[in-house]
Amino acid sequence: MNDHMEMMRRSVEELRLTFKSGKTRGVDWRKTQLRGILRLIHENEDTLFNLLQSELGKHPVESYRDEIGVVKKSADHALSCIDKWISPKKGRLPLAFFPASGRVLSEPLGLVLIIGSWNFPISLILDPLIGAISAGNTVVLKPSELSPQCASFLANMLPTYLDPKAVMVIEGGPEVCNQLLQYKWDKIFFTGSTKVGKIVMAAAAKNLTPVTLELGGKSPAIFDSLPYSDLKVAAKRVASGKWGACAGQACIGIDYMLVEHKFASTLIEQLKKTIKRFYGDDVKTLKNHSRIINKAHFDRLRSLLEDPAVAKCIVYGGSFDDTSLIIEPTILLNPPLDAEIMNEEIFGPLLPIITMDNIEESIEFINSKPKPLALYAFTKNETFKKQILAETSSGSVTFNDTMIQFLCDDLPFGGVGQSGIGRYHGKYSFDTFSHEKAVLERSFYFELEPRHPPWNNTKLEFLRSVYDYDYVGVLLILLGFKRPSKSSDKKD
Template sequence: MTDDHEIRRSVEELRLTFKSGKTRSGDWRKAQLQAILRLVHENEDTLFRLLELELGKHPVESYRDEVGVIKKSADHALACIDQWMSPKKGRLPLVFFPASGKVLSEPLGVVLIIGSWNFPITLTLDPLIGAISAGNAVVLKPSELSPNCASFLANVLPSYLDPKAVKVIEGGREVANRLLEYKWDKIFFTGSPKVGRIVMAAAAKNLTPVTLELGGKCPVIFDSLPNSDLKVAVKRVASGKWGACAGQACIGIDYVIVEHKFASTLIEQLKKTIKRFYGDDVKNLKNHSKIINKNHFDRLRSFLEDPAVANCIVYGGSFDDTSLIIEPTILLDPPLDAEIMNEEIFGPLLPIITVDNIEESVEFVNSKPKPLALYAFTKNENFKKRILAETSSGSVTFNDAMIQFVCDDLPFGGVGQSGFGRYHGKYSFDTFSHEKAVLERSFYFELEPRHPPWSRFKLEFLRAAYNYNYVGMLLLFLGLKRVSKS
């Protein structure tokens, strides 16, 4: 466990590094991004092995959701960083002529990034790419619940990245609490709303800006579809629920809303797809991750120990305590007051809620806290418009699930209890930057109506100026319009 002295020494060294101006250099930023690319390329097989050991992820899943994401994100930042760093011209009112305005993006300083265990590489290195692109010095705190990946980052990262500007600090809750006692220029946290509140309370003591990437019960609204579209949609739901860390994903599908008359069709198609994707033997499931630890495993099992909930299981429900595997499980209309319908599931249990008319799904979604993501499978354009207009969520994806996470030109982030702030691509750069306004004027042409002594003439001149009435200003200035002096 990291002690207080080591934390203090690390933070002090980072502050000295940032103060030196080293991290502001475009060349330094590019060198660090290229180093991240080398890290994931040269250690790809090691990462596959660690992610399989930690979470039971298949190498294909690990590449899709972890290694490939980091390569894509770093490549995108390298391609765009010169443009991101360039000053942006700002338009100024004509009344200030001659003058110029621009916006400079400057690094915030020394930032703290607290990662999560379910995607232990992506959810630490992806925000790190944004922080480095913006020119910051960084402390990276990986999750102690994925200790093998945390140790890998702590041991390997310093041999690739500038160790005086990027530091990895391992440890559990005590270390995280000690880190939160320091004054940071930014805190970026990925995790649960419960811990997010602790992070925000600690940050408030120093007025530290925070980005909170939390979670929530992400719904799927499943409209009736023709058979050809149904098969495609069900594959996307099955992957979005069970194919990403066995449902242990903040943007993973939590529950599905469907019309009564269409529910049996959906369930039968889901059963067929589950068997094809993952098999039907809990001890020999393929392409399916395990639950991170015994505590999370027991929490998920407790959802089904409620007899009223257990009676709703229409597929699956088996557990393997030894391997911490829970098979894909479907429940039909569990009680709405049950724990499974009021806590984020974060596992391979899928409640299906039926309604008389799919339009009722909007009210159902709005009865719960705002989710990080909302998914809707429908071809009804008017219904899409209603979903967009009448619901609030971090993102909305029509006719697919989870793919929004890998789109660099779309912001990723929550709203309400699902978090706030955004990142990915340019949004990551902006999250770790301060946009500084710069205005420069000449000494020529002084606008006297801005200075005392006041008069009716000056009032009318300023009124015209604020209304962008440049013709009126000119007439007033030239004295061609009578104005009674006060």
């Protein structure tokens, strides 16, 4: 074990030396690495399909939608934008600084640690890597040990497509992760649970290392009354987003739904029809439905339903297959609010539906809980939409759909409060792994003497004019005249 830790330490130091050499700062190097990622997923698409099917039971269509396609889209987007991203940005300066110029330079942070999650073991590693590489950093990747086949694939294949002296994969379990967290990093990017996120943040604090934490929580969906034609579309989007994305094992998946009493039965019946059409109605022969990642998570989910007070609330599903680790799509109506299923992130194919007298009450219900990573609302009421935006706080809000906000490069993805810190995707990924350095340059020509001691009332008036952006007053003082008094100068 000691030899392994020493080897890991030397590897990390090698990446730090690579960064110090300056090779990762060049735009050609960055583009070469991004093209390498594109070749990796293109040339190994079938292998990735097989790995994701083996470990998580994902259908190739689901794997392309949520993993391979995500990486391709992100890398293509970065390649097309990187020249613009790295260009200095002009900064406006006060006229009083004339002659001077200001600009903002985006520079890489240095050596970055990216810790991925098991539920999307390819995209949740490679997507943030794209941002880190685009910004010019060296990177250590720590894939989840709960998806070991995908982790081994990344460890074995990435060195043949990317610069092995700048990007490295380190496999292992919690002990390896704990050891990595002891090193000094210039940035840590973590995707996972809130519980582990607290550990990561505590370790980072020892060196004042900045962190991005992509966590989770209980993401709600508000379901307003809808006409039948819209209800059918909405039910498809709920069923696909809740059960068709890693069997509900997704940080932005719907955790529970809020609906008025009078509309609940209509919604449930439409969801039942949609579930049967999408996945079937026999746990032994479910199709297009992923498995639970391992026995421990399977048992955790089963225990949520074994609570007698919760079990009697099941209105659809509830069956398990211990051999295949499959849990069928399950709907519960009004489980006790103090039950574990309503207070811990479910992260599985169980969907509680909570009813209320008036849909506007959903806002108070959501605000009584920690801020969610995502908030979904199915409604055509524009006033209610504005109320949701004004009176709730969440990482994102999506109206009349689920999950798709994750795929938008021009929208930031991230949490707030307990659901996360920081954001990424597209330019936001580049910014996350960059430092924006302010650069101000002045000439020796034209010195403003009123900025220097010895002080007098004229210099005070000069500074008032500068901070008031009163350039007429500045000019008058410089010419030897008194600045005209303004109403804001007068005391009450």
